[in-house]
Amino acid sequence: MLRPIRVAATLILLRDGAQGMEVLLLRRADKADDQNSGASVFPGGVVDTHDRSLHPMCNGLDDAAASARLGVADGGLDYYAAAVRECFEEAGVLFASDAEDQVVELDGLPPPQLEAMRHAAEQGTDALLAMCDAQGWRLAVDRLAYFSHWLTPPGMPRRFDTRFFIAQMPAGQSVKPDGRETVEHMWLKPAEAAHPARGLKLMNVTRRTLEQLATFGSVADCMSHARGLAGIPLNMPRLADGPSGRRAVNMEEAAYEEISRIDPDGTGHARYALEAGLVTQLSARVRRVTGSADEAASAPGSHSYFVGGESGHWALIDPLPHGSAQSDVLRTAAPGRVRWLLSTAPRTQAAVDSLESLRSSWPDASVLWPEPGETLDLGGATLQVRLAADGASAFRALQFLLAEERTLFTGAAGATALHAGGEVEWIAPGSGFILRHAA
Missing domain, CATH: 3.90.79.10 (Nucleoside Triphosphate Pyrophosphohydrolase)
Structure with a gap:
């Protein structure tokens, strides 16, 4: 009300x-x-x-x-x-x-x-x-x-x-x-x-x-x-919950923009602190799972993102390998059938092995390494594949743009988003809160 x-x-x-x-x-x-x-x-x-x-x-x-x-x-x-x-x-x-x-x-x-x-x-x-x-x-x-x-x-x-x-x-x-x-x-x-x-x-x-x-x-x-x-x-501060209870979050705090997006009416379900194992519904198409700090060094970032649409089929971006503490949380947090496993990391053998290890949790999921410029149709959600960095190296990091919500998954910490472009409104980083992209 x-x-x-x-x-x-x-x-x-x-x-x-x-x-x-x-x-x-x-x-x-x-x-x-x-x-x-x-x-x-x-x-x-x-x-x-x-x-x-x-x-x-x-x-x-x-x-x-x-x-x-x-x-x-x-x-x-x-x-x-x-x-x-x-x-x-x-x-x-x-x-x-x-x-x-x-x-x-x-x-x-x-x-x-x-x-x-x-x-x-x-x-x-x-x-x-x-x-x-x-x-x-x-x-x-x-x-x-x-x-x-x-x-x-x-x-x-x-x-x-x-x-x-x-x-x-x-x-x-x-x-x-x-x-x-x-x-x-x-x-x-x-x-x-x-x-x-x-x-x-x-x-x-x-x-x-x-x-x-x-x-x-x-x-x-x-x-x-x-x-x-x-x-x-x-x-105008916004209300959010966290380790110290519900409080007002001021405009200069890192969580402010995310709170304004996912809880504009101030019901208090947004969070001002990112804790290990936290599952956050960023939108109907995006669910985020936060990993622990000690696991972040072995993956592109401490966040994994489920992205999907009305079909009920989901892509999982940057999952940590099977056997990690976060992988158990991922299985519980999955909003539907996981059909695609994606990574923003350069395609090294270690990165390939990391995605392949998730087959024990989702045996029918496809491990994809799409090329920049490709488009992935998830059924009500569209991911556009982008190159995250210039250079002649064969090992190139990727970014994924959710076209319907103008949200870019970077795999990088904070606001780093090369080649974001004018069609990007939100940055979903590998760690930290989502934030508006400054065009």
Whole structure:
């Protein structure tokens, strides 16, 4: 079931401390129905439909400029206004400018008045609008710098499309958690907050943001960086399972592209680690079996691939020899009748013997050494044979292109794919995760 995506805004507050730049974190209250219960977070929340009414009170930025900065057709200023509103509600810090264009200093107000103003703002955007109007204040959205854009992975109970902003903590104000949504606050250096030894419960996006913030030595450097960004890409992690349990996999991780292909809806059946004996259904036509690391040296790669079509007959590419630990897994994992045994390795006697040894498992299978340029019809799946390397050697490595899925089986580690060509979309390497081919 597709889950609705809610738009949100987050404001990351920064200050320069004695030991370097510090960031504000709030601890969320413990709630049974909250997937982020007890987590340390930045102030933020959902963009309200009424946040648009705050546009006339926004200082130094109009909706056209805000929308252009965020890359949206309109309504960009809603995010800035929501970030300011949520920061005031959750942390008690208000980015508002007075008539002299100075950020207001709330600490100078009588505590009962400040509490009443905050309570009024929590009633909704109309109350915040009235409060600012009565004080002669405008929301200081021009003090915010757009920093990053994250989308919660598919498969999570709640999904948020969130714009992250950064700003320097205003002088003359103090952080006061609201006691309901947030119950504690702390100022920490980003690297310290992100370090496991600190023991904070952090969402993936919070940890990744802290790691990015840790690269800056001062608030000025961080703000300058954010304001100079020409374009901010969308980051959408994906859920996958593995030795440490289910977790979010970020876009720069090796498994990301494979997860996006085989589990686009985030059911969690994809894996972020390749373990010996792992059987992975890459598509209806392709099943992969991963061998152990110590066996990889005796074969073209640590993966073997079953490739077939609707006929129910399958080719097996790069199987390890009979008697290896993987060969037992291969027999169990076979999705149907194995009719052809293929190898990407050069045709040496050792490679021939390796394929021939599999006849004890599949006695009626044909051992094939096709020539480059040949086409193998597997019945609903077509393999085009390619030469993997130039040269005059009689021992030449091969590649196989599954035409229907534009997937190239290389037998090589990683992204190596000579002569891939424009018709190749995916690389299925001899070891490692499948990945998109950069044409």
